[in-house]
Amino acid sequence: MKSLEELRALREKMKSQTDNRSVAGSDETVIKVGMATCGIAAGARPVLEALLDEAEKRQLHNVSISQTGCIGMCRLEPIVEVFKDGQKYTYIYMTADKARKVIADHVVNGNPCKEYLIGEN
Amino acid sequence: MRELALNILDIAENSLSAGAKHVEIAVCADLEKDRMKIVVRDDGCGMDEEMLARVTDPFTTSRTTRKVGMGIPLFKFSAESAGGNFDIRSKKNKGTEVTAEYVISHVDRMPLGDFGGVVLQLVTMNPAMDFTVTAACSGREGVLDTREVREILGEDIPLSAPEVRAFLKEYIQENLVDIFGGRL
Numbered sequence: 001m002k003s004l005e006e007l008r009a010l011r012e013k014m015k016s017q018t019d020n021r022s023v024a025g026s027d028e029t030v031i032k033v034g035m036a037t038c039g040i041a042a043g044a045r046p047v048l049e050a051l052l053d054e055a056e057k058r059q060l061h062n063v064s065i066s067q068t069g070c071i072g073m074c075r076l077e078p079i080v081e082v083f084k085d086g087q088k089y090t091y092i093y094m095t096a097d098k099a100r101k102v103i104a105d106h107v108v109n110g111n112p113c114k115e116y117l118i119g120e121n
Numbered sequence: 122m123r124e125l126a127l128n129i130l131d132i133a134e135n136s137l138s139a140g141a142k143h144v145e146i147a148v149c150a151d152l153e154k155d156r157m158k159i160v161v162r163d164d165g166c167g168m169d170e171e172m173l174a175r176v177t178d179p180f181t182t183s184r185t186t187r188k189v190g191m192g193i194p195l196f197k198f199s200a201e202s203a204g205g206n207f208d209i210r211s212k213k214n215k216g217t218e219v220t221a222e223y224v225i226s227h228v229d230r231m232p233l234g235d236f237g238g239v240v241l242q243l244v245t246m247n248p249a250m251d252f253t254v255t256a257a258c259s260g261r262e263g264v265l266d267t268r269e270v271r272e273i274l275g276e277d278i279p280l281s282a283p284e285v286r287a288f289l290k291e292y293i294q295e296n297l298v299d300i301f302g303g304r305l
Binding site for chain 2: 038
C-alpha cells in the first residue's frame, strides 16, 4: 500500500523538473469544464478526468484544465470550453472519448473538432 | 445523478462558491447497523435562517442565471428515498454542514460510485481550498488531509502537478479499496 512518505521521494525527483515547467508562457491553452449540478448529472466528471489523463499522457505542460460553474446552457451539458489562439470554442454534449479527440486534434494539432462545436448540430 | 459520489462533488462545489477555505468530507459506514452517513462541512459564508429554511426547495438558488437549484434537493431525495434522513445546518459567516444518512441495504440506495475519483478531482482542481476526507467502515478508517500533503510537497509543487495527481490517484484508490472493499 502506498503511503504519504513516498510523496517525499517524488518531491525530490520533481524539484529538478520545475524549472522547465514555467517556460509555457503565452501560447497557453485554457480548458474549462462546466461542473455545476447540471454538468455533473450529465456526466462532466468522466469528461474532465479524460482531459486530465490525456494531457498527462501527452505531457502537455502548456495546457491549463480547470472546472467552472454553470455555463448557462444546462441542456447542452457536458460543456467544454477551449480558449486557444485568442478564440473561444464551445464543445457540447461531450463524452470522455470526444474529450480525448479534442485534446489530440484541437489542442495538440490545432484543428478544432467542428462536429462537436455548438451550433453545428 | 446515479452515484452518491457525484452528489458529494456537487455539494462540495457549493462550498467552493461559498468561499470556503477548508472543507471536511466524511463517508462513514456501519455494516452491522446497516447505516451509512455522508457529511460535508465547510467554513464558507453560510446562510441566514431565511435562506436555510428555503434551501431544500428546488426553486431556491443563489445563482442569478435562473431560478432553479437542484443540488441540495437531489441530495436530500437520495437519502430520503433510501430509508435515511437529511439535515442541513448553517450559520451566516461561520459555515454549513450537510448530513445525509442511508440504509445501506435499501433497494433504492444509490451506489457510492467513484468516490476516489471525486476526491481526486476535488483536491487537485481546487488549489485555494484544503480538504479533510475521512472514509470509515466498520472499524477501518482512513484520512486524507491536503494540508499534510501540501506540507510534504512544499510551496513550489502544486497538487495539480501531473506526477502528484498520478500518485494521489493510486494512493486514494488503494486506501478506499482497503477500507470499503467495494461493499458500498
